[in-house]
Amino acid sequence: MRGSRKRAMVTLVQLLRLLLMSLLSAAGEAQLSSETDSVSVLINCGSNSTVTVTGRTWTGDLSPGIGGNLTLTSASPMEEATSTNSTLGPLYGSGRIFTGVLNYTFRQLPTGNYFLRLHFCPFALEDSHNVNESTFGVLANGLRLLSGFNVAGEASISSSYLIIREYLIPINSNGLVLEFAPEKGSPFGFVNAIEMVSVVGQLFSDSIGTVGGGSGGTTSLNLNRGLETVYRLNVGGPEIQPRGESGLWRHWGVDTGYMINPDAGIEIKNTSNITYASMNDSAVAPLVLYETARTMSNTQVVERKFNMSWKFKVDPGFDYLVRLHFCELVFDQLNGRNFRIFINNKSAADNFDIYAQAGGKNRGYHHDYVDAISSKVSSLWIQLGPDTATGASGTDALLNGLEIYKLGRNGNLAYTVKTGTLSKASSSNARRARVLLWGVGMGLASVALLAVVIGFSIVIRRKVKMNESRDKKCVWKPLFLNEAVLNSRGGRRREGAVGGGKNANGSLIGSSIRVGRRFAIAEIRAATRSFDESMVIGVGGFGKVFRGEIDDGTLVAIKRANPQSEQGLNEFETEIEVLSKLRHRHLVSMIGFCEENNEMILVYEFMANGTLRSHLFGSDLLRLSWKQRLEVCIGAARGLHYLHTGADRSIIHRDVKTTNILLDENFVSKMSDFGLSRTGPALDRTHVSTAVKGSFGYLDPEYFRRQQLTEKSDVYSFGVVLFEVVCARAVINPSLPKDQINLAEWALRWQRERSLEKIVDPFLEGGFSPESMEKYGEIAEKCLADEGRNRPTMGEVLWHLEYVLHLHEMWLRANNIKDDNGNSISTLESQQAMGT
Ligand SMILES: *[C@@H]1O[C@H](CO)[C@@H](O)[C@H](O)[C@H]1NC(C)=O
Numbered sequence: 001m002r003g004s005r006k007r008a009m010v011t012l013v014q015l016l017r018l019l020l021m022s023l024l025s026a027a028g029e030a031q032l033s034s035e036t037d038s039v040s041v042l043i044n045c046g047s048n049s050t051v052t053v054t055g056r057t058w059t060g061d062l063s064p065g066i067g068g069n070l071t072l073t074s075a076s077p078m079e080e081a082t083s084t085n086s087t088l089g090p091l092y093g094s095g096r097i098f099t100g101v102l103n104y105t106f107r108q109l110p111t112g113n114y115f116l117r118l119h120f121c122p123f124a125l126e127d128s129h130n131v132n133e134s135t136f137g138v139l140a141n142g143l144r145l146l147s148g149f150n151v152a153g154e155a156s157i158s159s160s161y162l163i164i165r166e167y168l169i170p171i172n173s174n175g176l177v178l179e180f181a182p183e184k185g186s187p188f189g190f191v192n193a194i195e196m197v198s199v200v201g202q203l204f205s206d207s208i209g210t211v212g213g214g215s216g217g218t219t220s221l222n223l224n225r226g227l228e229t230v231y232r233l234n235v236g237g238p239e240i241q242p243r244g245e246s247g248l249w250r251h252w253g254v255d256t257g258y259m260i261n262p263d264a265g266i267e268i269k270n271t272s273n274i275t276y277a278s279m280n281d282s283a284v285a286p287l288v289l290y291e292t293a294r295t296m297s298n299t300q301v302v303e304r305k306f307n308m309s310w311k312f313k314v315d316p317g318f319d320y321l322v323r324l325h326f327c328e329l330v331f332d333q334l335n336g337r338n339f340r341i342f343i344n345n346k347s348a349a350d351n352f353d354i355y356a357q358a359g360g361k362n363r364g365y366h367h368d369y370v371d372a373i374s375s376k377v378s379s380l381w382i383q384l385g386p387d388t389a390t391g392a393s394g395t396d397a398l399l400n401g402l403e404i405y406k407l408g409r410n411g412n413l414a415y416t417v418k419t420g421t422l423s424k425a426s427s428s429n430a431r432r433a434r435v436l437l438w439g440v441g442m443g444l445a446s447v448a449l450l451a452v453v454i455g456f457s458i459v460i461r462r463k464v465k466m467n468e469s470r471d472k473k474c475v476w477k478p479l480f481l482n483e484a485v486l487n488s489r490g491g492r493r494r495e496g497a498v499g500g501g502k503n504a505n506g507s508l509i510g511s512s513i514r515v516g517r518r519f520a521i522a523e524i525r526a527a528t529r530s531f532d533e534s535m536v537i538g539v540g541g542f543g544k545v546f547r548g549e550i551d552d553g554t555l556v557a558i559k560r561a562n563p564q565s566e567q568g569l570n571e572f573e574t575e576i577e578v579l580s581k582l583r584h585r586h587l588v589s590m591i592g593f594c595e596e597n598n599e600m601i602l603v604y605e606f607m608a609n610g611t612l613r614s615h616l617f618g619s620d621l622l623r624l625s626w627k628q629r630l631e632v633c634i635g636a637a638r639g640l641h642y643l644h645t646g647a648d649r650s651i652i653h654r655d656v657k658t659t660n661i662l663l664d665e666n667f668v669s670k671m672s673d674f675g676l677s678r679t680g681p682a683l684d685r686t687h688v689s690t691a692v693k694g695s696f697g698y699l700d701p702e703y704f705r706r707q708q709l710t711e712k713s714d715v716y717s718f719g720v721v722l723f724e725v726v727c728a729r730a731v732i733n734p735s736l737p738k739d740q741i742n743l744a745e746w747a748l749r750w751q752r753e754r755s756l757e758k759i760v761d762p763f764l765e766g767g768f769s770p771e772s773m774e775k776y777g778e779i780a781e782k783c784l785a786d787e788g789r790n791r792p793t794m795g796e797v798l799w800h801l802e803y804v805l806h807l808h809e810m811w812l813r814a815n816n817i818k819d820d821n822g823n824s825i826s827t828l829e830s831q832q833a834m835g836t
């Protein structure tokens, strides 16, 4: 084994993923697409598979690839570790182990500044690898990010499974080389995921404030030094989970743990109408950050003896950029509050008036300061206090958020305690901090995965090494399975999972995108009698749907995500995305959402008559007349047609079925459940490749065969719906004879023989015009064409259905039959009498 250290050169692939965050600002407002188009490069290390976590796709560094945007080169054997027991989740269930220098070389990256995040999940590898002995360093284009880094040491401080380090680095046309190397004396190092997101908006201005020597001094900031995010906190508010706000996926922790005297401040909140002080700031922070703040408690203000003070552990000998976020939430005038800002006991600003700085109330504004920490000091202080000198009436202070970045010095961002033994965790307590940042800060998905953890094993799956041995399976186990993890799992998962996540980036329900009204959890509880089971009106992959009454008695449907379900989260996001983009009479509309208490809750208009299916069979609800059925189908077709053509990129529903067509009190039909929908192919492409999703019985066989999604897949499903509507039976009924089990096949056979009327719902008998039925059968048949290109578009389907309705109405008139539509029971009764 020794002499045979072969160079294992593995050339892999990586692709840039252009995450088009086509998220909208306010509902109905113009799309901010150009601002939010951010490049993401997401690598699932040590894996050949692609995993999706909170809606983002991480490509395995072993994925068989299309090209060479990522190359892995290693001077010594590399290994992959994979969890067979994937309780830790797809992303952290695999990792890459390196025993010598390992380079991840990214080419063809659009140039610019990127947030680079390295994800480390502390595992212990029994027998062969002990994570405690793993100490390594990382360089990014020669900038030292980590040195003497020992994950176990960090984790024991953080009590967390996951350590994520975040850096802001410039990338030029040469791309990025990430160089990982074990320290001398350490047998190996490892990494679980690499995340890069480009910064599109303007994050930093060239000029930043200096501290001490009177306020108003400025200096310039050179981002080429490299920055490391040390703290990012939502002051006076909840944790904000990473979401695609401006494509940046930042995490905001809570500030209480850093306050010297938490009693000195009180939390305030006002969610109304907050905007950025400057439109250029939309990438700086999500608006939700500005909705909460900490102000001084009254006694403090009266006595004027205290500051609100935060203290942070930092690495000595570096310069730090301190960004303070403000938003005046209370006073609508100048001199409402004037205060002083101290950084490291030095004055950073006097007589600071947010209203004046931001140009008004409810305007999110930030101010940056830079200060050096000497090599003997390992803490950074931020204090806000009354400005006793001015004698102004308002001397209360306020802070909404803060960020602390470490600035690179001479090509170095790593801090190493010089204590001799390299293999000991060297980066010291200074890291305690980060814990909170990330320990508590994993995204919903990972948290959800953690939820189940209690012992799991990971086996070495594959080794890109030439030496014989090590083919045996090695078992991994979590190093620190302790109280803290369990707690964080219980407490925080809900937290981040739902509410926090969203607002985090304001991307989805966050306030920068206001998709309707924000409900308090109390309102939701009141509306649903605390989610009483008796109020449940539906259950889906996403979670439960409750009936509820808000305000003056308006009925609503309340969809509550099951926080356990990652799928749920993805679907939730998609749903919001689609519904915030589109409004249409035949698409169910969203009234609002609730993001408190870490809940993911959507509130919709109430559809009094439930699902189309419930009016066809299997319930004792009123059956629909043929005319009503046609109108319902036309409405649904209109909704789908709009989905396919109404937005810049078509949207494919992917789950068209009679339970997703809802009827309001007037039996007007609306498409619902956009959780699976996907943006359709771009103009220059003909399809979207995707894993097959949808409902059995409605699934387009072509999509199934080729996993290529087009609008025509919806057309197929709609064809099945048309047959279901006319036959009033389940699309799959295993209790029937074999040739009848699948409605699509069975009905198609009859239709091809032009004898559809033989299998028509007995309830309709005598109540439809034969011409309309004939035409209807033809449309349904066309929708079920084997190849998508032979199927009509939804627009054509719609047009034909309208013609069918016209034929039927002429027949009704000719025969002097009254079918005045709507929920007219008499009509239905008379029909019932007539039909059966
Ligand atoms: C991915 O890895 C698994 C396990 O080693 C293997 O069975 C599978 O064939 C690999 N797939 C590809 C596409 O390499």
Ligand SMILES: *[C@@H]1O[C@H](CO)[C@@H](O)[C@H](O)[C@H]1NC(C)=O
Residues within 6 Å of the ligand: 014, 015, 016, 066, 067, 068, 069, 107, 108, 109, 110
């Ligand atoms: C590499 O990156 C370039 C630029 O982003 C892109 O056009 C190209 O498709 C990528 N190649 C592969 C194989 O992903």
Ligand SMILES: *[C@@H]1O[C@H](CO)[C@@H](O)[C@H](O)[C@H]1NC(C)=O
Residues within 6 Å of the ligand: 073, 074, 075, 101, 102, 103, 177, 179
């Ligand atoms: C890794 O990259 C560095 C910097 O580009 C280079 O000096 C070194 O030779 C590379 N090592 C390997 C194993 O490719």
Ligand SMILES: *[C@@H]1O[C@H](CO)[C@@H](O)[C@H](O)[C@H]1NC(C)=O
Residues within 6 Å of the ligand: 124, 130, 132, 152, 156, 479
């Ligand atoms: C690794 O270190 C942690 C804390 O320092 C300790 O609890 C654990 O037992 C060690 N594990 C091994 C395998 O040495």
Ligand SMILES: *[C@@H]1O[C@H](CO)[C@@H](O)[C@H](O)[C@H]1NC(C)=O
Residues within 6 Å of the ligand: 269, 270, 271, 272, 273, 329, 330, 361, 362
């Ligand atoms: C929140 O701000 C709005 C708009 O400025 C104001 O009308 C409302 O009174 C504020 N609410 C609280 C609780 O301060």
Ligand SMILES: *[C@@H]1O[C@H](CO)[C@@H](O)[C@H](O)[C@H]1NC(C)=O
Residues within 6 Å of the ligand: 273, 275
């Ligand atoms: C929201 O803010 C805008 C601009 O600051 C203002 O014109 C508008 O009146 C505000 N609306 C409410 C409800 O306060």
Ligand SMILES: *[C@@H]1O[C@H](CO)[C@@H](O)[C@H](O)[C@H]1NC(C)=O
Residues within 6 Å of the ligand: 278, 279, 280
């Ligand atoms: C916003 O950015 C543009 C371009 O960088 C600049 O010209 C403009 O002055 C900025 N506006 C404000 C209010 O800072």
Ligand SMILES: *[C@@H]1O[C@H](CO)[C@@H](O)[C@H](O)[C@H]1NC(C)=O
Residues within 6 Å of the ligand: 344, 345, 377, 379, 380, 381
């Ligand atoms: C700031 O002052 C506090 C006492 O008020 C002291 O404990 C701390 O060390 C000082 N910090 C610095 C950076 O000088």
Ligand SMILES: *[C@@H]1O[C@H](CO)[C@@H](O)[C@H](O)[C@H]1NC(C)=O
Residues within 6 Å of the ligand: 304, 305, 306, 307, 342, 345, 346, 383, 385, 386
């Ligand atoms: C607030 O902190 C600064 C810096 O530590 C100190 O000089 C000042 O006296 C403090 N103010 C009060 C009211 O304690």
Ligand SMILES: *[C@@H]1O[C@H](CO)[C@@H](O)[C@H](O)[C@H]1NC(C)=O
Residues within 6 Å of the ligand: 084, 085, 086, 087, 454, 455, 456, 457
């Ligand atoms: C994961 O491991 C735990 C403990 O070893 C075991 O109880 C559980 O059944 C495993 N889960 C799976 C899916 O293998």
